[in-house]
Amino acid sequence: xxxxLSFVYLTYPLFFLSEKMDHISNLPDEVLCHILSFLTTKExxxxxxxxxxxxxxxxxxxxxxxxDSMFLHPEKDREDIRQSFIDFVDRxxxxxxxxxxxxxxxxxxxxxxxTDRLDGWISNVxxxxxxxxxxxxxxxxxxxxxxxxxxxxxxxxxxxxxxxIHCGIDISLVAGRILLPLLKTLVLHxxxxxxxxxxILLHALPSLEELVLxxxxxxxxxxxxxxxxLKTLTMSLCCWLGTLSFDTPSLLHFKCSGYIAWDxxxxxxxxxxxxxxxxxxxxxxxxxxxxxxxxxxxxxKLFHGxxxxxxxxxxxxxxxxxxxCSESMPVFNNLKSLTIRSDEVRGWQxxxxxxxxxxxxxxLVIKGLVHQVTDLCGDxxxxxxxxxxxxxxxxxxxxxxKIHGFQGTMKExxxxxxxxxxxxxxxxxxxxxxxxxxxxxRNRQVSKLVLRIFQLYNKFSSxxxxxxx
Numbered sequence: 001x002x003x004x005l006s007f008v009y010l011t012y013p014l015f016f017l018s019e020k021m022d023h024i025s026n027l028p029d030e031v032l033c034h035i036l037s038f039l040t041t042k043e044x045x046x047x048x049x050x051x052x053x054x055x056x057x058x059x060x061x062x063x064x065x066x067x068d069s070m071f072l073h074p075e076k077d078r079e080d081i082r083q084s085f086i087d088f089v090d091r092x093x094x095x096x097x098x099x100x101x102x103x104x105x106x107x108x109x110x111x112x113x114x115t116d117r118l119d120g121w122i123s124n125v126x127x128x129x130x131x132x133x134x135x136x137x138x139x140x141x142x143x144x145x146x147x148x149x150x151x152x153x154x155x156x157x158x159x160x161x162x163x164x165i166h167c168g169i170d171i172s173l174v175a176g177r178i179l180l181p182l183l184k185t186l187v188l189h190x191x192x193x194x195x196x197x198x199x200i201l202l203h204a205l206p207s208l209e210e211l212v213l214x215x216x217x218x219x220x221x222x223x224x225x226x227x228x229x230l231k232t233l234t235m236s237l238c239c240w241l242g243t244l245s246f247d248t249p250s251l252l253h254f255k256c257s258g259y260i261a262w263d264x265x266x267x268x269x270x271x272x273x274x275x276x277x278x279x280x281x282x283x284x285x286x287x288x289x290x291x292x293x294x295x296x297x298x299x300x301k302l303f304h305g306x307x308x309x310x311x312x313x314x315x316x317x318x319x320x321x322x323x324x325c326s327e328s329m330p331v332f333n334n335l336k337s338l339t340i341r342s343d344e345v346r347g348w349q350x351x352x353x354x355x356x357x358x359x360x361x362x363x364l365v366i367k368g369l370v371h372q373v374t375d376l377c378g379d380x381x382x383x384x385x386x387x388x389x390x391x392x393x394x395x396x397x398x399x400x401x402k403i404h405g406f407q408g409t410m411k412e413x414x415x416x417x418x419x420x421x422x423x424x425x426x427x428x429x430x431x432x433x434x435x436x437x438x439x440x441x442r443n444r445q446v447s448k449l450v451l452r453i454f455q456l457y458n459k460f461s462s463x464x465x466x467x468x469x
Contacts, residue, residue, distance in 0.1 A: 133162045366401070
């Protein structure tokens with residue numbers, strides 16, 4: 001709304017802005033600067049032509065986003081663009097002087113500025129002693145390589161609370177000079193990091209609470225995430241690691257995606273509240289090698305380390321990895337809510353052992369009943385005749401079940417009936433129809449039949465069954 005108001009004002013014909021009608025200019029400087037903070041720096045600079053009242057407001061905006069893409073014009077000479085961008089940033093920083101600044105964002109990915117110039121801009125902003133939020137996304141081309149060696153000044157700031165470093169930046173040279181006592185959030189996205197220096201960095205961040213490691217280009221195979229204060233960790237791995245360790249005793253929220261590591265020497269997450277695991281399948285060669293040389297040991301170490309989690313979210317690929325330790329499945333004594341995401345080409349091999357080892361489970365969420373059926377799915381699936389039919393379900397105390405992506409097929413109906421029959425403590429089941437318009441439920445006759453069956457479920461079962469279409 002504020003940004004829209006700003007644009008309405010900027011695009012309104014100037015000759016209509018009489019002294020009576022120009023209500024926006026009568027607002028306090030603090031309010032006007034707040035409005036300008038919702039615009040790009042280039043747009044905010046253009047407001048200086050509106051009237052004398054606006055001429056120097058850019059000097060006092062609390063947020064300063066610099067983005068070289070605002071200067072990209074295919075019809076212009078590249079050197080002209082480069083110089084125009086540099087001159088613009090220099091003028092803005094000169095205009096601001098030592099004015100306090102809360103947030104500074106520098107996105108420079110078209111190689112329009114050299115290393116010294118970039119260092120100067122960053123140093124200028126940090127020297128003001130007020131910046132709490134710093135976002136950097138820089139790409140350069142030089143004899144040193146294709147990555148910008150981050151200025152040590154970024155790691156010597158008493159006021160920074162949030163630091164986000166994106167692709168094209170190398171932070172390998174800064175580990176020995178770190179002074180970030182207030183930093184709570186650190187985001188590293190597609191940057192080059194040395195594992196040893198990464199450990200030094202984390203140990204020098206006493207207030208760190210949130211860490212995001214997104215497709216980091218690790219300069220080594222052995223990674224350790226160690227932080228006594230860390231509460232939220234999001235990790236996306238783009239390569240197969242040798243060892244991956246976690247010494248994070250205060251961690252509450254954990255999201256991990258990527259290939260299973262060769263080993264997990266330490267997984268210290270004793271206070272975990274929720275975890276989302278997207279552990280990808282290895283290729284066939286790696287999987288066979290893993291089974292032959294490691295067995296289920298590394299998978300067991302990872303899931304044993306998160307065994308105290310209260311809410312667990314497992315993606316389809318994770319189930320096939322987890323099946324490696326089905327015979328030695330960790331016991332999840334604190335688990336209250338389990339979410340399982342299915343895929344038609346992935347099986348539920350780990351489901352029976354998992355349900356048997358969740359003695360205090362209260363809520364089970366299944367996002368998609370359709371999965372690849374195999375003998376290893378055990379007694380969870382009704383379609384395979386077994387002497388111990390439904391055994392793992394009868395040992396599970398789940399009270400509430402939520403099923404998403406229901407398509408109205410007979411196979412799904414059979415599974416729902418199986419759950420109703422064998423979950424002894426089930427009190428409530430909510431079934432949500434697939435939103436895709438091509439499902440059978442869009443057929444009126446099928447829909448009526450399904451609703452009739454659900455009515456019978458409620459009549460003959462002690463569980464309340466709801467179909468949400």
